[in-house]
Amino acid sequence: MPRILRTELLAPRIRRYVVAAPKIARKRRAGQFVLVSPHPHGERIPLTISDADPDEGSITLIVQEAGKTTAEMALLEAGDELTDVVGPLGQPTHIVRLGHVVGVAGGIGIAPLYPILEAMQQAGNKVSVILGARSVEYLILEKEVRALGVDLTLCTDDGSRGRKGFVTEALGEMMASGQAIHQVVAIGPAIMMKFVCEVTRPQAIPTIVSLNPIMVDGTGMCGGCRVQVGNEAKFACVDGPEFDGHLVDFDLLMRRQAMYREQERQAMERFAAKDHTCQLEGV
Amino acid sequence: MTQPTPPPKRTAKEKIGTPRPPMREQPPLERARNFLEVPFGYGPEQAMVEAERCLACGKPHCMEGCPVGNDIPTFLRQIAEGNFAGAARTMKETNLLPAICGRVCPQETQCEALCVIGKRGEPIAIGRLERFIGDWERESGAVEVPECAAPTGRKVAIIGSGPAGLTCAADVARAGHRVVVYEALQKPGGVLRYGIPEFRLPKAIIDAELTLLERMGVEIRCNEVIGMTDTIDELLVEEGYDAVFVATGAGLPWFLGIPGENALGVYSANEFLTRTNLMGAWRFPEYDTPVQRLNVVATIGGGNVAMDAARTALRLGAERSLIVYRRGLDELPARAEEVHHAQEEGVEFHLLTNPVEILSDARTGWVQALRCQRMELGEPDASGRRRPSPVPDSEFDLALGTVIIAIGNAPNPLIPRTTPDLDVSRKGQIVVDQESMKSSKRGVFAGGDIVRGAATVILAMGDGRRAAASINEYLESGKW
Ligand SMILES: Cc1cc2nc3c(=O)[nH]c(=O)nc-3n(C[C@H](O)[C@H](O)[C@H](O)COP(=O)(O)OP(=O)(O)OC[C@H]3O[C@@H](n4cnc5c(N)ncnc54)[C@H](O)[C@@H]3O)c2cc1C
Ligand SMILES: Cc1cc2nc3c(=O)[nH]c(=O)nc-3n(C[C@H](O)[C@H](O)[C@H](O)COP(=O)(O)OP(=O)(O)OC[C@H]3O[C@@H](n4cnc5c(N)ncnc54)[C@H](O)[C@@H]3O)c2cc1C
Ligand code: SF4
Ligand code: SF4
Ligand code: FES
Numbered sequence: 001m002p003r004i005l006r007t008e009l010l011a012p013r014i015r016r017y018v019v020a021a022p023k024i025a026r027k028r029r030a031g032q033f034v035l036v037s038p039h040p041h042g043e044r045i046p047l048t049i050s051d052a053d054p055d056e057g058s059i060t061l062i063v064q065e066a067g068k069t070t071a072e073m074a075l076l077e078a079g080d081e082l083t084d085v086v087g088p089l090g091q092p093t094h095i096v097r098l099g100h101v102v103g104v105a106g107g108i109g110i111a112p113l114y115p116i117l118e119a120m121q122q123a124g125n126k127v128s129v130i131l132g133a134r135s136v137e138y139l140i141l142e143k144e145v146r147a148l149g150v151d152l153t154l155c156t157d158d159g160s161r162g163r164k165g166f167v168t169e170a171l172g173e174m175m176a177s178g179q180a181i182h183q184v185v186a187i188g189p190a191i192m193m194k195f196v197c198e199v200t201r202p203q204a205i206p207t208i209v210s211l212n213p214i215m216v217d218g219t220g221m222c223g224g225c226r227v228q229v230g231n232e233a234k235f236a237c238v239d240g241p242e243f244d245g246h247l248v249d250f251d252l253l254m255r256r257q258a259m260y261r262e263q264e265r266q267a268m269e270r271f272a273a274k275d276h277t278c279q280l281e282g283v
Numbered sequence: 284m285t286q287p288t289p290p291p292k293r294t295a296k297e298k299i300g301t302p303r304p305p306m307r308e309q310p311p312l313e314r315a316r317n318f319l320e321v322p323f324g325y326g327p328e329q330a331m332v333e334a335e336r337c338l339a340c341g342k343p344h345c346m347e348g349c350p351v352g353n354d355i356p357t358f359l360r361q362i363a364e365g366n367f368a369g370a371a372r373t374m375k376e377t378n379l380l381p382a383i384c385g386r387v388c389p390q391e392t393q394c395e396a397l398c399v400i401g402k403r404g405e406p407i408a409i410g411r412l413e414r415f416i417g418d419w420e421r422e423s424g425a426v427e428v429p430e431c432a433a434p435t436g437r438k439v440a441i442i443g444s445g446p447a448g449l450t451c452a453a454d455v456a457r458a459g460h461r462v463v464v465y466e467a468l469q470k471p472g473g474v475l476r477y478g479i480p481e482f483r484l485p486k487a488i489i490d491a492e493l494t495l496l497e498r499m500g501v502e503i504r505c506n507e508v509i510g511m512t513d514t515i516d517e518l519l520v521e522e523g524y525d526a527v528f529v530a531t532g533a534g535l536p537w538f539l540g541i542p543g544e545n546a547l548g549v550y551s552a553n554e555f556l557t558r559t560n561l562m563g564a565w566r567f568p569e570y571d572t573p574v575q576r577l578n579v580v581a582t583i584g585g586g587n588v589a590m591d592a593a594r595t596a597l598r599l600g601a602e603r604s605l606i607v608y609r610r611g612l613d614e615l616p617a618r619a620e621e622v623h624h625a626q627e628e629g630v631e632f633h634l635l636t637n638p639v640e641i642l643s644d645a646r647t648g649w650v651q652a653l654r655c656q657r658m659e660l661g662e663p664d665a666s667g668r669r670r671p672s673p674v675p676d677s678e679f680d681l682a683l684g685t686v687i688i689a690i691g692n693a694p695n696p697l698i699p700r701t702t703p704d705l706d707v708s709r710k711g712q713i714v715v716d717q718e719s720m721k722s723s724k725r726g727v728f729a730g731g732d733i734v735r736g737a738a739t740v741i742l743a744m745g746d747g748r749r750a751a752a753s754i755n756e757y758l759e760s761g762k763w
Pocket of ligand 1: 049
């Protein structure tokens with residue numbers, strides 16, 4: 001079973017995991033993800049491959065605690081094993097030289113966006129990044145993004161770092177400044193991607209979003225991950241996860257994401273009420 | 284183990300006049316709320332009495348009805364004599380997994396349909412006897428690990444661990460080749476594991492078969508999606524496999540294409556059954572994957588998959604479970620036994636009913652009702668089935684909270700999409716030579732649902748067998 005090589009707390013409730021997965025490390029391309037389950041009774045959850053080191057045979061996952069499975073992962077340390085790590089899954093990002101590409105990330109969204117920025121830059125694009133977070137303590141990967149040498153704008157909701165306000169405002173100003181923008185890649189909470197698309201729609205700037213519906217198998221077998229894109233229902237795990245944001249029905253996505261809220265709450269309460277170490281050993 | 288004494292011999296007339304012994308079952312209302320297996324199976328005495336009823340026809344028609352040509356008369360004679368080990372050996376010459384086929388084969392349209400006794404009495408219960416032998420062998424610990432030839436140094440990759448893949452794995456391993464089975468999901472078994480529910484096929488049976496394969500040296504690697512983790516070309520070139528058998532099944536669910544299908548509470552049968560069977564949602568919150576539990580559940584479709592979903596919904600606590608099917612009772616494609624069991628358990632059949640729209644609550648997005656129209660059957664079409672057509676102005680709404688769509692599956696496109704030189708039909712099925720199971724690509728064989736579309740377990744196993752013979756031949760001769 002795949003072993004965790006290192007973990008690191010990047011921000012409150014956001015951790016980096018470096019996991020031994022040599023084959024995936026060699027195969028993965030920007031935009032792809034893995035399905036992970038921390039133990040045999042666990043749920044398989046999708047996580048983007050944020051980085052990979054083929055020489056070490058490892059992949060990097062950046063995970064925000066959202067509920068039971070991610071909370072369980074937070075208890076794992078270097079040396080622990082994950083039960084399932086499956087991938088790489090999903091279509092890789094279509095990387096071509098377009099000119100000026102603007103990456104817009106909200107919160108944890110910078111983790112999946114990072115490999116895309118890297119690949120876009122290597123393909124010869126000028127890359128700008130707008131990175132937003134609630135406040136300074138939640139701003140992650142700033143150092144890594146700076147190291148790419150891209151044009152970086154930071155925004156926080158409370159103004160504790162960078163400009164005060166939402167990423168959409170920064171993007172709107174960038175568009176208004178008259179610079180040519182050939183593509184926007186937006187990754188973050190569905191609501192943020194929805195508003196980014198509204199900003200780019202009037203000027204018809206191609207806008208790619210990475211959708212995160214609830215997934216089960218990740219191979220196109222269940223259809224649980226279906227999203228509405230234009231007139232078509234698409235399976236995000238095999239047809240995506242990236243789609244033309246101007247065609248995506250975000251309201252439907254958000255509803256479907258919340259489909260199991262009651263069970264998620266129940267699972268979390270039960271988990272919080274238990275002595276975690278013994279629960280993990282018991283399975 | 285003490286062998287029971289063989290039953291007294293009967294005349295042909297007596298045999299034909301005697302019905303098959305009934306199989307004890309869990310009472311319907313009790314079982315509709317648990318996941319335990321429904322029928323208990325024959326005991327040794329019952330099995331011998333029933334097997335003795337066979338007329339040992341010189342020209343056994345029953346065999347023509349079996350897609351893999353099981354030697355049914357010999358197998359029945361051995362059971363009647365109490366030679367269960369012999370019967371198991373006979374069966375396994377053509378059918379590696381009798382405990383499974385005995386439970387899931389559509390016997391009434393295959394072997395049993397052609398049994399001569401069926402013309403005047405009840406046909407021999409071939410399926411039940413097959414199940415008996417498989418269970419007897421497993422439970423008495425008499426399973427013999429097939430002997431494998433000395434290692435040849437050749438390596439074969441099998442993609443997919445459903446009945447086609449597992450059958451092929453056994454036969455290729457027997458020839459001394461090294462076999463690795465790749466499976467995308469976390470547990471092997473294919474539809475036998477994630478689709479067919481525990482109450483119809485206990486997972487312990489699949490586990491026993493897998494243990495046997497492992498004892499034969501077959502390696503099973505779960506969590507590897509071929510086409511993504513490795514492509515077929517990479518298996519052949521980089522990983523050094525001499526041949527590949529593609530048995531990836533028909534795992535792409537069809538939806539109806541009617542308005543409202545993305546509403547909350549609308550599942551494909553694959554998702555509903557996978558969450559329940561494979562991910563353990565029926566034991567939520569002990570297992571982490573949830574499934575929605577609601578009062579009224581409608582399953583659309585009339586095949587085995589639909590019956591499994593409707594009966595699973597009851598067991599998950601649904602107050603009412605409905606089957607909505609656009610043709611009539613006689614046209615239901617499911618096995619007769621499943622329809623019968625579903626009816627006994629209280630599944631409501633809404634026949635000649637065609638869904639046209641799924642209505643949901645505008646505020647929450649949750650399913651509220653299924654808008655349907657009534658159908659009537661017209662003249663038989665080219666396939667001989669009477670074609671349903673809508674009755675004008677007959678729309679009505681069924682109020683409900685969950686909809687499960689079970690109208691069929693298409694082949695999963697992952698492998699064809701990532702293997703450019705593999706010929707695929709318009710429907711997405713891999714094109715093979717029917718005898719040798721060879722595809723258009725050298726070294727690549729395919730069988731089961733990926734070449735047939737959604738078919739049956741026994742056909743998948745038959746394909747696995749034929750492919751194995753052909754693979755063994757290819758590795759021996761090197762000739763394509
Ligand atoms: C393609 C893709 C890539 C992703 N990449 C990342 C990433 O790099 N880092 C990260 O922190 N998160 C990522 N996510 C989101 C992550 O999968 C969810 O946060 C996680 O599943 C939550 O599980 P939980 O049990 O901890 O929380 P729960 O309490 O079970 O759920 C919290 C919320 O997470 C979502 N969720 C729950 N189960 C699933 C599931 N099986 N599949 C998808 N979403 C689910 C639901 O919207 C739910 O409301 C990604 C999602 C997708 C689809
Ligand atoms: C709910 C249900 C009930 C059924 N009931 C009956 C019945 O009563 N009687 C009957 O005869 N038939 C029944 N069938 C049909 C029968 O199960 C199938 O015809 C049979 O399982 C096909 O076998 P297979 O080996 O071709 O594929 P499958 O059993 O579908 O197995 C294919 C396997 O390949 C794996 N796979 C797919 N793609 C990849 C990949 N890229 N890499 C690695 N692995 C991959 C899948 O995860 C799966 O495990 C039923 C089907 C369903 C869904
Ligand atoms: S395998 Fe199926 S068709 Fe063949 S004899 Fe057994 S039950 Fe009948
Ligand atoms: S057709 Fe019926 S009676 Fe004749 S051999 Fe087959 S099972 Fe026996
Ligand atoms: S997760 Fe099942 S089809 Fe995408």
